[in-house]
Amino acid sequence: MSGQLFIISAPSGCGKTSLIRALRQRRADIALCVSHTTRAPREGEIDGLHYHFTHNSTFEALLAQDGFLEHAQVFGHYYGTSHDAVAALSAQGQDVVLELDWQGALQVKQRRQDALWIFIIPPSLAELESRLRGRASDTDAVIARRLEGARRELAAARDADFLVVNDDFDLALQQLEAIFLCQRQRRARVIDAHPTLADDYALRPA
Numbered sequence: 677m678s679g680q681l682f683i684i685s686a687p688s689g690c691g692k693t694s695l696i697r698a699l700r701q702r703r704a705d706i707a708l709c710v711s712h713t714t715r716a717p718r719e720g721e722i723d724g725l726h727y728h729f730t731h732n733s734t735f736e737a738l739l740a741q742d743g744f745l746e747h748a749q750v751f752g753h754y755y756g757t758s759h760d761a762v763a764a765l766s767a768q769g770q771d772v773v774l775e776l777d778w779q780g781a782l783q784v785k786q787r788r789q790d791a792l793w794i795f796i797i798p799p800s801l802a803e804l805e806s807r808l809r810g811r812a813s814d815t816d817a818v819i820a821r822r823l824e825g826a827r828r829e830l831a832a833a834r835d836a837d838f839l840v841v842n843d844d845f846d847l848a849l850q851q852l853e854a855i856f857l858c859q860r861q862r863r864a865r866v867i868d869a870h871p872t873l874a875d876d877y878a879l880r881p882a
Contacts, residue, residue, distance in 0.1 A: 678868065679707075679766040680859050681788055683774045683781045685833075686796035687826035689808045691842045695796060696775060698849050699856070706856060707770040709761050712738075715753035728761075730754075746776065746783035757784070771856055778832035785835075794855060795836035799843040801826065 686692035700706050712728045714735050723729045735754045738744060747756030757774055765772045774784060774791075784791050798804040804826055808819045833839060838855050842848040859865070867874040874880055 679705075679769055679771040680856075680865075681762060681766065681772050681774070681784075681791040682856070683776055683784055683791055683793045684796065685776055685778050685781050685793065685829070685836070686842075687798070687804065687829045688822050689804050689811075689826070690796045690798050691845065691848070692775065692796045694845070695840075695842065695849055695852055696773060698845075699852055700773075702849075702853060703856065705770055706773060707765045707768075708773045708775065709757055709765060711755055711757050712744075713753060713755045728758075745774075745787055746780040748780060771859070778829050782832070782835070792838065792855075792859065793836040794838045794840060794852065795833040796840050796842050796848070796852075797830060797833055798826075799841055803843075 684692060684696060696708060700708060710724060710726070710728055712730045712735060714730055714732050717723065717727070717729050721727065721729075732754070735756065738758065739747060739754075739756070743758055743760070744756040745759055745762060747754060749755075757776070757780070762772050762774075774780070776784065778795075781793050785793060798807070801823065805819065805823055808814060808822055814822070840848050840851050840855075863879065867879055
């Protein structure tokens with residue numbers, strides 16, 4: 677059974693990374709696809725775990741061959757998700773997660789209509805501001821920029837397939853897991869996993 681492709685997006689401070697980490701700890705059949713980047717590794721980053729660190733020439737060659745589902749250039753460095761990386765994980769039967777901003781998500785949706793887009797949203801902008809201030813790591817100016825960016829990103833949530841409001845972390849995690857579990861019970865995936873039963877019960881579409 678091939679895996680389903682999921683995109684998970686959220687503004688900064690909405691708990692997206694923490695939710696994905698907790699979800700993968702609960703389910704071994706969910707894989708996070710590692711992106712490529714041309715920037716240098718930061719302290720503690722491991723090639724193949726945090727990113728596939730790639731030379732500019734290699735990235736541009738893959739780009740010329742249409743090797744990426746989505747890509748962007750940020751502060752002079754390329755970032756992208758390769759078709760091959762997604763296909764390899766999916767072929768193993770794992771559901772594949774892409775952790776992307778809304779612009780990357782739209783690129784993927786244009787190329788892969790079967791991809792499902794989950795948007796993690798805060799209960800309110802006031803709560804999001806409270807969380808950002810609670811980090812005690814950003815200046816007022818940085819927080820203001822993050823909130824303005826969040827307003828733009830949240831406008832894109834209208835195009836998502838699923839919304840998860842991260843008000844209570846445990847509840848949001850349950851809701852996120854429910855989306856993945858529900859998709860595994862679609863008829864086509866059950867038939868793929870149990871072809872003999874599908875023939876016995878005439879479950880295949882006419």
